[in-house]
Amino acid sequence: MVSARDAGGPLALARLLPLAGMRLLAPFVVLGVGAAVLGPLSTVPLGRLVAGGGFGALSALLLMLLAQELCTALREPAGAAVARRVDGVLRARVRAAAAAMPPARLEDPRVQADLRLALRGHRGRTAGAAAVAVAAEAGRLASAVAGAAILSVHVWWLGTAALALSVAQNRRITTMLVGPGGVDSVGEAGQARRRADYLADLAGEPGGAAKEIRVFGLEAFLVGRYVAAMRAYLAPRVRRRRSVVRGYGWVLGIQAVSACGTFAVLSVHAAAGRIGAGELAGCVVAALLVFAYGAGGHHMFDLAYGAEPYRAVTRLLKPVPAPPPAGTGGFHLTGVTFTYPHAPAPVLEHLDLQVRPGERLAIVGRNGAGKTTLAKLLTGLYTPAHGSATTSRAAVVFQDFVRYPLPLRDNVRLGDPAFDGTDADVLAALAAVDALDLLHTLPAGLDTPLSRAFTSGRDLSGGQWQKVALARAVYAMNAGRDRALIVDEPTAHLDARAEREVFERLLHHTRGRTLVLISHRFATVRRADRIVVLDGGAIAEQGGHAELMAAGGHYAHWYRLQADLITRSDP
Ligand SMILES: Nc1ncnc2c1ncn2[C@@H]1O[C@H](COP(=O)(O)OP(=O)(O)OP(=O)(O)O)[C@@H](O)[C@H]1O
Numbered sequence: 001m002v003s004a005r006d007a008g009g010p011l012a013l014a015r016l017l018p019l020a021g022m023r024l025l026a027p028f029v030v031l032g033v034g035a036a037v038l039g040p041l042s043t044v045p046l047g048r049l050v051a052g053g054g055f056g057a058l059s060a061l062l063l064m065l066l067a068q069e070l071c072t073a074l075r076e077p078a079g080a081a082v083a084r085r086v087d088g089v090l091r092a093r094v095r096a097a098a099a100a101m102p103p104a105r106l107e108d109p110r111v112q113a114d115l116r117l118a119l120r121g122h123r124g125r126t127a128g129a130a131a132v133a134v135a136a137e138a139g140r141l142a143s144a145v146a147g148a149a150i151l152s153v154h155v156w157w158l159g160t161a162a163l164a165l166s167v168a169q170n171r172r173i174t175t176m177l178v179g180p181g182g183v184d185s186v187g188e189a190g191q192a193r194r195r196a197d198y199l200a201d202l203a204g205e206p207g208g209a210a211k212e213i214r215v216f217g218l219e220a221f222l223v224g225r226y227v228a229a230m231r232a233y234l235a236p237r238v239r240r241r242r243s244v245v246r247g248y249g250w251v252l253g254i255q256a257v258s259a260c261g262t263f264a265v266l267s268v269h270a271a272a273g274r275i276g277a278g279e280l281a282g283c284v285v286a287a288l289l290v291f292a293y294g295a296g297g298h299h300m301f302d303l304a305y306g307a308e309p310y311r312a313v314t315r316l317l318k319p320v321p322a323p324p325p326a327g328t329g330g331f332h333l334t335g336v337t338f339t340y341p342h343a344p345a346p347v348l349e350h351l352d353l354q355v356r357p358g359e360r361l362a363i364v365g366r367n368g369a370g371k372t373t374l375a376k377l378l379t380g381l382y383t384p385a386h387g388s389a390t391t392s393r394a395a396v397v398f399q400d401f402v403r404y405p406l407p408l409r410d411n412v413r414l415g416d417p418a419f420d421g422t423d424a425d426v427l428a429a430l431a432a433v434d435a436l437d438l439l440h441t442l443p444a445g446l447d448t449p450l451s452r453a454f455t456s457g458r459d460l461s462g463g464q465w466q467k468v469a470l471a472r473a474v475y476a477m478n479a480g481r482d483r484a485l486i487v488d489e490p491t492a493h494l495d496a497r498a499e500r501e502v503f504e505r506l507l508h509h510t511r512g513r514t515l516v517l518i519s520h521r522f523a524t525v526r527r528a529d530r531i532v533v534l535d536g537g538a539i540a541e542q543g544g545h546a547e548l549m550a551a552g553g554h555y556a557h558w559y560r561l562q563a564d565l566i567t568r569s570d571p
Pocket residue numbers: 340341343347365366367368369370371372373374399
C-alpha cells in the first residue's frame with residue numbers, strides 16, 4: 001500500500017497495473033512500447049530513403065509506420081481492458097473492506113462519499129483508467145526523449161532545449177486544465193455541481209421525493225433551482241475557460257517559437273552542410289515527436305480525475321485501527337468538548353458522563369441538544385477535541401440507519417459480518433425485536449431483497465425497517481462482540497403497541513448488558529435506571545424518573561407536557 005504522501009501520484013498509480021494480471025498487461029505493455037519506439041526508429045529508414053536508399057528503405061519505413069499505427073490503435077482497447085480489470089480487483093477489495101466495517105464507520109458520511117468515489121469513479125474516470133494513463137504518458141514522454149536524443153546527435157543542445165520547452169508546455173496545459181484551481185479541478189466541480197446533480201436526481205427518484213414533488217407541485221421550483229445551481233457551477237468555469245484560452249495563446253506562442261527555432265537551427269546546419277538531406281528528414285520527424293508531448297492529451301483528465309477514486313480506495317483500505325477492547329460495557333467521558341468542523345461553537349462542552357456496566361441509561365434533550373453527537377462519542381466514531389473518552393464496544397442503531405437493498409438475512413447479518421451466524425441466529429435477532437411476523441409478508445422469507453429495484457424484492461414500512469435495524473444490532477450483540485447497545489430514537493417509527501413490545505423485549509434481551517437509549521418518548525424513557533438531560537452542551541439534570549419529577553426541572557416539564565398532550569380531551 002502507498003504512503004499518504006504519494007497516494008494518487010504517478011508511481012502509486014503505476015503500481016496498480018500488475019493487478020490486471022500478465023495476460024492483459026503483457027499485450028498492453030508490448031503495444032505501448034511499440035507505439036513509443038517505432039516513431040523514433042522510423043527516422044532511420046526515412047533518412048535512408050531521402051538520402052536515396054531505394055526500395056529497401058521504403059519498405060522498412062512503410063512497415064514501421066504500419067506497425068506504429070497498429071500499436072497505437074490496439075493500445076486503446078488493451079488499455080481499457082487493463083483498466084477494467086484493475087478496477088474490478090479494487091472494487092472487490094473495497095467491497096470486502098466495506099463488508100467488514102462496523103456499521104458505525106460504514107454510516108459515516110465521509111466513508112459513504114469515499115465508497116461512492118471508489119465504486120463509481122469521479123466524472124467517469126476510475127483508478128484503473130488513471131493507472132493506464134500513467135503508462136500512456138510515460139510512452140509519450142519516452143518518444144519525446146528519443147526524439148530529443150536524435151536532435152542532439154546533430155546539434156548537441158537542440159534536443160535538450162526543445163524537450164525542456166515541451167515538458168514545460170505540457171505541465172502548463174495540465175495545470176491550466178486539471179491542476180488545483182484549473183478549469184476542471186475537482187474542488188471546483190465539488191459543491192455547486194453536487195447541488196445541481198442532487199436537484200436533477202430528486203425528480204427521477206422513485207422514493208418519497210417524487211411523491212412530494214407531485215403533491216406540492218414543485219416541478220417549476222426545482223427546475224428554477226436546478227438552472228440557478230448549474231449557472232452557479234458554470235459561471236466560474238466560463239470565466240476560467242476564458243483565462244485558459246488566453247493561457248493557451250501564450251502556450252501556443254511558445255510552441256511556435258520552439259518549432260520555428262528548432263527548424264531554423266536545423267535549416268542553418270543543413271545549409272552549412274553539417275546535416276545531410278536524409279538526416280534533416282529524420283530530425284524533422286524527431287522534432288515533431290518532441291512537440292507532440294508538449295501538446296498534452298486526454299490522458300491528463302484520466303490521471304487527474306482517476307486519482308481521486310484511487311485516493312478514496314487507499315483511505316478505505318487503510319488498516320482500520322483495532323476496535324476498542326470489548327471492555328466492561330461501561331463508558332467514561334471526562335471534561336469532553338466536541339465541536340463539528342467549521343461550526344462556530346461546540347455542541348458539547350466540559351461534559352462528564354459515566355455509564356456503569358449493565359446500566360440502563362436514557363438521554364433526553366431538545367432537538368439539536370447534542371444527543372446523537374454524544375452517542376457518536378460513546379461509540380468512538382468521533383473523538384473529543386478536549387477531555388478523554390473511555391469506551392466499550394457497542395452495537396449501535398442510529399436515527400438515520402442504513403436500509404441496505406440486500407436480502408433480509410444480509411440486512412441482519414451485517415451487524416457483525418465477521419461472525420459466521422446461522423439462520424437460527426438471524427431469526428433469534430428478529431424475534432428479539434418482535435419482527436418474526438415480517439417473514440410471513442416476504443415472498444422468499446430471509447432471501448427476499450429489501451428493495452423494489454428487484455422484481456422479487458419488497459420495500460418495508462418505516463417501522464419494519466426500524467425493527468430490521470434493531471435486529472442488526474441485537475445480532476451483533478448475540479455474536480458476542482459487544483457488551484453494550486446504543487440506540488438513537490429506536491422506536492420513532494413504531495406504533496404505540498409495537499413500541500411497548502419492542503422495548504420490553506430489548507430490555508429483556510440486553511439484561512446484564514449496558515443499554516443507552518436516546519428518545520423523545522417519555523413513556524419509554526421513564527423505565528431507564530437513570531435519565532440524563534442534555535441542555536446547553538452539558539448535563540443539566542440526571543437521576544431516576546421519580547427523582548427528576550420531584551425536582552420539577554426540564555424533565556418534569558417535558559414529561560407533563562407529553563402526558564397532557566395525550567390525556568387532554570378536545571372541547
Ligand atoms: N455532521 C455535522 N456537522 C456539523 N454540525 C452537525 C453535524 N451533526 C449535527 N450537527 C449539529 O450539532 C448539533 C447537535 O446535533 P445532534 O444531532 O447531536 O442533536 P440531537 O440532540 O441528536 O438532535 P435531535 O433530537 O433533533 O435528533 C446541532 O446543532 C446540529 O446542527
